[in-house]
Amino acid sequence: MTMMNARVHSASRGWAQRAAAAATAALATGSAFAVNDLKGGPGVNQINLHEPVTRIAADQMWLHNFMLIVCLVIFVAVFGVMFYSIFKHRKSKGAVSANFHESVAVEIAWTVVPFLIVIGMALPATKVVVAMKDTTNADLTIKATGYQWKWGYDYLKGEGEGIGFLATLDTEQREQSNSGKPAPVDNYLLKVDNPLVVPVDKKVRIITTANDVIHAWMVPAFGVKQDAIPGFVRDTWFKAEKVGDYYGQCAELCGKEHAYMPIHVKVVSAEDYTKWVDGEKKKLAAKADDPSKVWEQAALIARGEKVYAANCAACHKADGTGAGPIKALDASPVVLAENHLDQIQVLLNGRLDKGMPAWKQLSDTDIAAVITYTKNSWSNKTGQTVQPAEIVAARK
Numbered sequence: 001m002t003m004m005n006a007r008v009h010s011a012s013r014g015w016a017q018r019a020a021a022a023a024t025a026a027l028a029t030g031s032a033f034a035v036n037d038l039k040g041g042p043g044v045n046q047i048n049l050h051e052p053v054t055r056i057a058a059d060q061m062w063l064h065n066f067m068l069i070v071c072l073v074i075f076v077a078v079f080g081v082m083f084y085s086i087f088k089h090r091k092s093k094g095a096v097s098a099n100f101h102e103s104v105a106v107e108i109a110w111t112v113v114p115f116l117i118v119i120g121m122a123l124p125a126t127k128v129v130v131a132m133k134d135t136t137n138a139d140l141t142i143k144a145t146g147y148q149w150k151w152g153y154d155y156l157k158g159e160g161e162g163i164g165f166l167a168t169l170d171t172e173q174r175e176q177s178n179s180g181k182p183a184p185v186d187n188y189l190l191k192v193d194n195p196l197v198v199p200v201d202k203k204v205r206i207i208t209t210a211n212d213v214i215h216a217w218m219v220p221a222f223g224v225k226q227d228a229i230p231g232f233v234r235d236t237w238f239k240a241e242k243v244g245d246y247y248g249q250c251a252e253l254c255g256k257e258h259a260y261m262p263i264h265v266k267v268v269s270a271e272d273y274t275k276w277v278d279g280e281k282k283k284l285a286a287k288a289d290d291p292s293k294v295w296e297q298a299a300l301i302a303r304g305e306k307v308y309a310a311n312c313a314a315c316h317k318a319d320g321t322g323a324g325p326i327k328a329l330d331a332s333p334v335v336l337a338e339n340h341l342d343q344i345q346v347l348l349n350g351r352l353d354k355g356m357p358a359w360k361q362l363s364d365t366d367i368a369a370v371i372t373y374t375k376n377s378w379s380n381k382t383g384q385t386v387q388p389a390e391i392v393a394a395r396k
Contacts (some may be wrong), residue, residue, distance in 0.1 A: 038186040040221055041247035047098060049362065050220040052267040053242045053267075057223030061129045069123060106269045133224070135237045138205035146208070146250065147217025147258035148357050153196050158208070160277040163284065166361070167192045167261045170311060175258070185367075190247045195264035199273035203239045212350065212357040213255060219248035219265055227252065240267040255355075257314060289365040291388045297372065300385060304373025311359065320378045325355055330378040340386050343371055344394045364391040 015165075037043035040053075052058040059246070089095035131296040140158035144151055147166075154164040167393050168192040176182050177189065198204050208217050208228035218225040240246070248263035268276065312329075320330035329335050334343050347367050350358030359367065371386045 001323065012246070019207060035184055035186050035188070038190070038247065039188065040245045041190055049216045051259060052223060052238050053221045053244070053246065054223055054238050054319060055059050055241070055376070056128065057130055057221060059131070060223045063125055063128060066124070067121060070117065074117070132236070132379070133207045135235045139202040141205045141207065142196070142198075142215045142304075143207045143209065144196075144228065145361070146212075146217070146253050146261075147361075148208040148212050148355075149250075149261040150311075151196075151217070151261070151263060152211075152361055153194075155253065157358065159199075159274065160280070161318075162241055163277065163280045164361075165194045165280075166311075167194045167196065167264065169193075169262055171309070174260060187247065189259065189266065190262045192251070192262055192264045195247070195266045197266045197268060197273065198240065199265050199270050200240055200243050202270075203237060205235055205237045207233055209233050211361075212352060214252045215254050215261070216246070216251035218251040219246055219263055221246045222246075222265075224248075225251055240265075243269060245268050254336055288364075289363060289388065291364045293365075294389075295368070295385070296363075297345040297376070297383075297385045300369045301376055303366070303375075304369035307362070307370040311362070311371065318325070320374065320380075327354060327356075329374050330380060332380075335374050335380055336382060338382075338384065340371065340384070340390055344386070344391060347371065348364045348391075360395070364388040364395075367391045 011021040032038070037046075039097070042050075043229075047355060048063050049064060050057070052061050052271065055357075070364070075281075089097075100245055107305065120270070138158070140160070141156045144152040145154070146152075150166055150168040152164070152166050155161055168344070169189065169346045170193060173183070173189055174192055182188055208215075208226045209232065210230045213232060215228040216225060217228055217236075218387065219238070222240065224236050226234050226236040228234070244267055245263045250258060250261040252258075254261065267351050311336045316329050317328045320328060322328035334346065337343070346356060346372070347359045347362075350356050368388045369390050372384070373380045374380060375384045375386070
């Protein structure tokens with residue numbers, strides 16, 4: 001009996017040691033992957049609205065809290081009276097129910113009081129909604145175009161007019177997601193290669209549209225959420241009062257890559273914004289290609305590989321095999337064809353019935369480069385070269 005007790009005690013002690021070791025390892029792993037609140041973005045275990053950095057967002061938060069208080073007061077008052085009546089006038093205490101009907105005072109009370117409550121809630125809400133829709137007198141106008149699955153930005157009016165670029169999820173974070181090994185960073189799946197840059201204390205009008213399906217441009221810290229609908233133009237605005245980085249995401253279920261369509265807005269001082277504009281215009285001038293230039297095949301393939309990795313690999317895969325309804329480019333009859341026009345038209349106009357968006361926002365040289373790359377990669381050894389001049393002709 002003593003030996004049995006000793007064995008049980010020894011076994012339980014061993015189990016306790018193993019459990020302690022496992023708990024220690026779990027804590028160590030948890031601390032290694034711990035993330036913090038993201039300034040301008042989501043917080044850990046967040047239950048409240050984002051910290052507002054615009055007047056509209058602050059008004060929205062005030063309305064949110066005000067409505068909660070009104071609802072709480074009504075809840076307490078109604079249920080308080082109900083439970084008090086049930087307890088105070090219960091049958092066990094000899095209470096006898098009153099027999100009355102058609103009370104004019106009661107009829108007036110339960111009609112007028114709710115009406116006044118609704119008016120008291122509607123007036124401040126209407127004021128905020130009207131302000132949200134007032135996009136006049138903007139200092140800066142930017143078009144945000146939703147693509148599957150990235151955002152395109154074009155500066156249409158104001159300082160920076162003429163600047164345009166695509167904002168895509170950081171490739172390193174995308175690879176981490178694909179591998180199932182996310183990095184312990186606060187901005188996981190929110191980092192983009194080209195953030196939208198705007199000046200502080202300036203009214204920025206955002207015009208939204210989409211190239212393929214419905215998207216939605218949303219930045220909670222700005223109190224902004226506006227659908228981007230193909231064939232339609234919608235607009236919204238914000239005026240950031242603090243310098244910093246602010247994050248959002250597409251708020252419409254736009255397809256299988258919906259989770260990989262973040263928004264990053266960088267709010268900078270007026271001086272820094274001017275410097276950024278000058279730098280971007282110099283980059284655009286340096287990148288401007290002569291569409292009549294005849295390129296060597298090797299140079300086009302090298303450039304096309306970068307364009308493919310940034311824009312096409314997410315759907316067609318790096319090896320061109322596609323996935324599910326996404327057509328493979330490897331051994332594709334359209335890619336292998338000697339007639340280049342069919343493939344050019346697919347890139348310029350898209351094939352929405354096949355889930356292929358239009359890519360006419362790319363430059364003539366980029367389109368020529370990526371087509372040349374696909375025609376000479378994987379098993380596609382066609383030896384064909386597509387020049388930018390062919391893209392220019394196809395656009396007409």
